[in-house]
Amino acid sequence: MTPECPDCPKPEPEHRIDPEAIEKEHRFILEHPDRTLLGGPQSRWRELKTLWRVSLDFIRAFRTLHFAGPCVTIFGSARTKPGTTYYELARTMGAKCAELGFTVITGGGPGIMQAGNQGAFEAGGRSIGINIELPFEQTGNPYVTKSVNMHYFFTRKTILVKYSYAFIVLPGGAGTMDEMFETMTLIQTGKIRNFPIVLMGKDYWQPLMDFVYVMADAGTISPGDPELIFFTDDPEEAIAHIHRHAVRQYGLRKEKLPEPKAVLGERKTPAAG
Structure with missing residues (x-):
């Protein structure tokens, strides 16, 4: 039996754990693979x-993007309406970015x-979507020339970073901030190279x-860390920054992409049009 603890707070009746609550939690976890992953220890088989x-x-994702060439990732809200400023x-x-060869x-x-x-599709460039399976909000858009659907947020975020030499962040919510700060953390800690992060939407950000x-002033990040973010609303400034810190810095140049192997079921990443 659990020893008595006179100083411990007593749980209210609605907070008591009973077999029905445990079964309800199990059902909740099993409804979606992310919940199973994050739901604590499971059976070895699970x-x-x-x-x-x-x-x-x-x-x-690796198969889909193997022939994508150098990429730029654009982060931002799923709720922004067509025709709006952002x-x-x-x-x-x-x-x-497509005109630059990305x-x-x-x-x-x-x-x-x-x-x-x-924008990439209309410019005749290659346009890829890394979609996430969600019960709401997220549906694929019609402007991708190649796409892959993923179950897990963390695998999706890895792929959104893995192939890119620059990151453009426009107004968004918690997910967008998560993506930007995770990318910044990877650069801070040397897990990826010092790729440019371009933050756009000055009024918002x-x-x-x-x-x-x-x-930075409080010392919780390094004094130079804010300089990892290039803050602008000017597309020409943004592209010049990407050209200077991605194309020139890493010696990127337009090259013929490697040929896919039919025996492995591989296909090129097509350009629009």
């Missing part, structure tokens, strides 16, 4: 199935993601940038 599903996520800014950036990668959904893919400098 953990093995989870590892296999994670591997399948990566295998599908949608058109993302569309412009997608086109300019494949444009987004999360594959609507909003800013669709705008980035649309100014409080966030102010707080980045607060963190």
